Amino acid sequence: MVVASVDNLADERSKAQFDVGAMKIVWAGSKHVFDVTDRMARIVASDPEFRKDNRTTLGRKELFKNTLRKMAHVVKRANELRLTEEEASKLRFFVDEPGYLDLHWGMFVPAIKGQGTEEQQEKWLPLASRMEIIGCYAQTELGHGSNVQGLETTATFDPKTDEFIIHSPSLTSYKWWPGGLGKVSTHVVVYARLVSGGQEHGIYGFIVQLRSLDDHTPLPGIIIGDIGTKFGSGAYNTMDNGFVCFNRVRIPRNHMLMRFCQVTREGNVCLSDVPKQMVYGTMVYVRQTIVSDASWALSRAVCIAVRYSAIRRQFGSQDRGIETQVLDYKTQQSRLFPLLASAYAFRFVGEWLKWLYADVTERLQANDFSTLPEAHACTAGLKSLTTSVTADAIEECRKLCGGHGYLCSSGLPELFAVYVPACTYEGDNVVLLLQVARFLVKTVSRLAAGKKPVGTTTYMGNAEHLMQCKSSASSPEDWLKPSVVLEAFEARAFRLAVACARDISKFSTPEAGFAELSIDLVEAAIAHCEVIVVSRFIEKVQQDIPGDGVKEQLQILCFIYALHLIHKHSGEFLSTGCITPEQATLANEQLRTLYGQVRPNAVSLVDAFNYTDHYLGSALGRYDGNVYATLYAQALRDPLNDTVVPDGYEEFIRPVLKQTMRLSRL
């Protein structure tokens, strides 16, 4: 049965004022990436092995085994189709469930590439690429995650045997959380305190074999398992996040990743002439990928909420006629369109961050470490900002879909459950913002010493102007001027950073000031990250963008992104004196106008994400808009509807009814 609602989306698509095909290319990044992505998404969607509509009804063991089957199928298809790395990772992406392949390819391999010597790479990378071994990344412990320098696991060099002894000295030192560790990985990069000659030398990575390559049993001295069921049904429970305890496990000396620090046969520790933070390199790499992933998760939730809001009708009719599409309500628009704009903003900043990461990697290879602090601040800050916004946005999209958003068949509960840990893994978001703040305070104090800021802090070089400027906006239209918008964002961020730096200096030590002012520091860090996102978006829409009306739509979204932030943080913009209350009102007025301009294009703007119904996994977000019939069909497929009279009737319903009947007769 196809109901009238389907016409709504066709109507919506006919109203689009831009070339959706051209926007799809802009979203993908290039025609080549679009083609690869589109092809891989379709391969996954049409393969019954990748079915996922039963995921929330499976128990933990079935769910995990189901994921093992899918991951094996990914590897099989990648080999059969002779996929390139780019194609294989897209194929795996559209399978859309966390699995050990992510940690193997996303962290184990990069850790060896980044921290292994050439010799070590030659030994381990072919084994890993052919998947003759499966690896994971074990940094976090039961007692310590954020504080990497506080890790307790030891790697003690024994010069008698030329081995390291990997040991977990306490319960709190058990590795705890690594994905793929619990049940699958044969090998791991373990982060441990290097001890040689009775002295500690800091935290480094060591490759340890965990399980037999013959029968998968743990090797002697290794106690290993899964850490237990996690938040939400389905969701991250497809992954075997694990624990491991090492009881004096011996590994050859050359299993220490020795690119930045070598331990000789005699046990001498030789540090390379590079910053010690290079050991944190894998985290920088992964944080950068997490920013790109944020735009995928956010756009997916927004796609569901926009399409459903165009289908859903409530109130507004006289005489029981046709009701109003909820997408027409200004309140719905004011909650949804900033999220749509944020999805585009995060997509563009994610692309830029990829470029920044490639640039810093090239420099590091040439022994130029000058941009490392900025790369760390950008990846940490943007990881934090984009994942926090996305997690909140998925929940907002659920609310925007009313009651049906709470059904698993909407796709939103599982998306939320699988996404929220992104605010924690790869660095807790607050801890990471404090790293950005540290970088900003340093930048401000260097300004005072006459040092010119570079990269994303270049704007701070305009210090005198930014401290004094008053916004020139005197009409709603003025808020469509990139220079007016940027100045407000830069002035707010700079004034917040300067205030923090000034206030810290009033404390007895910088550490005491930093600790006491950490709430303000986090706000300053967010403001700086928002400068980065807004300025990258503005830069993007100032480029030549092919396709009828595409640039105009992106401009509208860019200003929605910026102006909704001015509204959200109006307290900061006003208290720092960057804008006046009247100017804030003008910005809001412009925002309302922009919502009206997005409205006819909203459905086409989410079509431009080019998501298959398989990937969306949502009755509410279907491309054809056939929402109600799908909800009904999926309800009928629920295991509870397998029988008309439920299991348990005889035991638990009939006795209650009888008892009630007896009571009513009394």
Ligand SMILES: CCCCCCCC/C=C\CCCCCCCCCCCCCCCC(=O)SCCNC(=O)CCNC(=O)[C@H](O)C(C)(C)COP(=O)(O)OP(=O)(O)OC[C@H]1O[C@@H](n2cnc3c(N)ncnc32)[C@H](O)[C@@H]1OP(=O)(O)O
């Ligand atoms: C056969 C063919 C088959 C083919 C099939 C193919 C299929 C393909 C399949 C898949 C492809 C998949 C690709 C996947 C892509 C990726 C996916 C990834 C999946 C993600 C899943 C989730 C994984 C999660 C993993 C984890 O969580 S790992 C653990 C992460 N842990 C943390 O993040 C801990 C956070 N804490 C810290 O980082 C640090 O402790 C700290 C908070 C930064 C503090 O550091 P420290 O104690 O050193 O203190 P400070 O004194 O504050 O800092 C000292 C100075 O160091 C600077 N600093 C700090 N960090 C860094 C850094 N990272 N880089 C550079 N500099 C850094 C800091 O700024 C200080 O500098 P200073 O100048 O001020 O002194």
Ligand SMILES: Cc1cc2nc3c(=O)[nH]c(=O)nc-3n(C[C@H](O)[C@H](O)[C@H](O)COP(=O)(O)OP(=O)(O)OC[C@H]3O[C@@H](n4cnc5c(N)ncnc54)[C@H](O)[C@@H]3O)c2cc1C
């Ligand atoms: C799904 C998932 C997958 C993971 N996968 C892996 C993996 O593959 N490998 C791996 O090694 N780890 C993994 N982890 C662990 C993850 O990296 C850590 O949980 C994360 O780094 C946060 O550390 P924590 O748990 O110690 O949090 P904590 O640091 O204990 O945080 C608790 C609270 O304290 C606050 N806090 C902590 N320090 C400060 C501070 N200095 N100032 C202010 N507030 C502070 C935090 O903001 C937070 O609110 C995974 C975690 C999850 C949830």
